[in-house]
Every structure is written in structure tokens, then in C-alpha cells.
Amino acid sequence: MAPDRIDQNVYEDQLKDIIQDLYELMVQTTSYGNVGQGVSSKDVLQNTVAHLHASLTQLHASASSPSATPIRVPPELIQYVDAGRNPDIYTREFVELARRGNQLMKGKKQAFGSFRDILAREMASALPEVKGDVENVVRETGGEVGKLYEPAAGEAGEA
Known part of the structure; x- marks a missing residue:
């Protein structure tokens, strides 16, 4: 039972990183052009997108590995959330x-x-x-x- 919990913690951490990357991407796009001296907004935005890409790639690799424990979410719950209701x-x-x-x-x-x-x-x-x-x-x-x-x-x- 312990390996399942470890896998869930890894997925949880990776998802938290992705959410953080998305938040940073949102901040970078809303403040595009307002970066300090010597730093290009384009470079900061590219680094943020690259980090998001790396995080998504890592999550995909973890989820598709043969040793990964599949996470099953009831379809009813997905429909419930899609309808805009609280899980x-x-x-x-x-x-x-x-x-x-x-x-x-x-x-x-x-x-x-x-x-x-x-x-x-x-x-x-x-x-x-x-x-x-x-x-x-x-x-x-x-x-x-x-x-x-x-x-x-x-x-x-x-x-």
C-alpha cells in the first residue's frame, strides 16, 4: 500500500509545480514589458514557458511509466466538475x-x-x-x- 501513497505524493508535487508554473506564466504575460533593467521580458517569458514544458513532460513521463499506479477518477465526478459544481x-x-x-x-x-x-x-x-x-x-x-x-x-x- 505504501508505494501507491508515494506515487500519489509524486503526482501531487508535480501538479503543484505545474500550477505554480501556470501562475508564473500568467504573471509574466500580464506584466510583459515591465521587467527590470537588463532583463528582457521575452527572455523571462521564454524561461517560464520552458519550465512549464519541462514540468508537463516530467508529469507525462511519470504517469506513463509502467510502474506508475493508475489514478482512477469516477466519471461522475468529472461530469460534476465539468458542470461547474463543487467536488x-x-x-x-x-x-x-x-x-x-x-x-x-x-x-x-x-x-x-x-x-x-x-x-x-x-x-x-x-x-x-x-x-x-x-x-x-x-x-x-x-x-x-x-x-x-x-x-x-x-x-x-x-x-
């Missing part, structure tokens, strides 16, 4: 959707567990010859055999 909102919505899905799955798991226990209790009482098999199934599916023979909620007053 943080996309992340928040994704987390909320995952949380909702997890809560739904937890509810289903509890419902099926409850159904398993009720079915097992009824089968064990109706068919005593399969009681051992029923207990084994309950144990193997994550249930507690000891709870099978306790009165269920709502059954305590009946009898």
Missing part, C-alpha cells in the same frame, strides 16, 4: 448515499436474523429430530443458539 458536495452526497445504503443493509441483516431465529425456534419445537441440524445452521449463520429457546419479545406474557 466537495459530490463527496458529501456520495458519503450520505453510502451511509443510507449501509443503514438499509443493516436493517435487512437484522430482519433476516430475526426471521432465522423465529424459523429455527419453530422448526426445533415442531421437528425435534432436526433440532441438532437447526442449531448448527443457526450457529453457522452467525446466530446464537442459546437465544433460540428464550421467549421472544411479546411471547413472555403468553403461556
Whole structure:
């Protein structure tokens, strides 16, 4: 797992350098002709463009090397950003959707567990010859055999 993090840090640093180069290029083009004595605006601009080119070439070489870990960005996120929306909102919505899905799955798991226990209790009482098999199934599916023979909620007053 560590090499992936190192690759991400390298890409991150390279992207930061490219952003810095682009910022410097913007500054150089807006202040073209206002450079100090003895320095040509043309030379400064050429050096900035050359440095940007070198940074982009280095990023391309890093990204296309066989040892590079591919960075996968969900297409939905790209569309979200292309539409001019904030990627943080996309992340928040994704987390909320995952949380909702997890809560739904937890509810289903509890419902099926409850159904398993009720079915097992009824089968064990109706068919005593399969009681051992029923207990084994309950144990193997994550249930507690000891709870099978306790009165269920709502059954305590009946009898």
C-alpha cells in the first residue's frame, strides 16, 4: 500500500509545480514589458514557458511509466466538475448515499436474523429430530443458539 501513497505524493508535487508554473506564466504575460533593467521580458517569458514544458513532460513521463499506479477518477465526478459544481458536495452526497445504503443493509441483516431465529425456534419445537441440524445452521449463520429457546419479545406474557 505504501508505494501507491508515494506515487500519489509524486503526482501531487508535480501538479503543484505545474500550477505554480501556470501562475508564473500568467504573471509574466500580464506584466510583459515591465521587467527590470537588463532583463528582457521575452527572455523571462521564454524561461517560464520552458519550465512549464519541462514540468508537463516530467508529469507525462511519470504517469506513463509502467510502474506508475493508475489514478482512477469516477466519471461522475468529472461530469460534476465539468458542470461547474463543487467536488466537495459530490463527496458529501456520495458519503450520505453510502451511509443510507449501509443503514438499509443493516436493517435487512437484522430482519433476516430475526426471521432465522423465529424459523429455527419453530422448526426445533415442531421437528425435534432436526433440532441438532437447526442449531448448527443457526450457529453457522452467525446466530446464537442459546437465544433460540428464550421467549421472544411479546411471547413472555403468553403461556
